[in-house]
Amino acid sequence: MKTFNLLVRLIPAIIMLQTLFFKFSGAAESVYIFNSIGLEPWGRIGTGVLELIASILLFIDRRAIWGAFLGVGLMFGAVVTHLFMIGVEVMGDGGQLFFMALATLICCAWILYQRRAEFSVILYSII
Numbered sequence: 558m559k560t561f562n563l564l565v566r567l568i569p570a571i572i573m574l575q576t577l578f579f580k581f582s583g584a585a586e587s588v589y590i591f592n593s594i595g596l597e598p599w600g601r602i603g604t605g606v607l608e609l610i611a612s613i614l615l616f617i618d619r620r621a622i623w624g625a626f627l628g629v630g631l632m633f634g635a636v637v638t639h640l641f642m643i644g645v646e647v648m649g650d651g652g653q654l655f656f657m658a659l660a661t662l663i664c665c666a667w668i669l670y671q672r673r674a675e676f677s678v679i680l681y682s683i684i
Contacts, residue, residue, distance in 0.1 A: 565668060569628050569661040570615040573608040576657070580605035586648050593643045607631055615668075622672045622679070628665035632658045 579587045580601050591597035591604075608631060614624025635658035639645055645652045669676055 562671065565664050565671075566615045566618075566621050566624075569632075569664040570612040570624070572657050572661045573612045573628065573631075576654075577605050577609055580608075586650065586654070589648055590638075590643060590654075594638060604631065611665075615665075621668060622675055625665040625668035625672075626676075628661060629669060632662035632665060636662055 578584075583598070583601075587601050588597055591601040594600070607627060611624045611627040611631060614620045614627065617624075636655070639647075639655040639658065645655045647654055
């Protein structure tokens with residue numbers, strides 16, 4: 558079970574880290590996506606910074622819940638954007654970006670579910 562939990566943390570972290578190159582280098586797909594939703598360039602760069610933070614937190618076991626929480630928010634936004642604004646397929650990618658966002662969302666949601674007791678303690682301490 559420990560190996561599975563580690564994989565569930567590593568998969569979204571690696572996916573988000575992999576996409577950072579495209580966001581920070583201004584790759585055509587990233588620029589197209591953020592132009593389409595009216596958030597270019599600051600949305601692209603800001604999203605990249607938040608994904609970097611989420612990835613780092615996912616690598617740290619004691620902070621993984623924060624990375625998962627941030628990852629759920631980011632990837633929920635990405636999935637909704639794909640579904641309602643830009644489409645599942647972007648610039649002929651066959652839906653690859655959409656499915657990577659969906660996989661990341663599912664993994665991060667699973668982490669929150671697995672650590673729900675810890676999450677509720679955090680939630681109650683904030684409120």
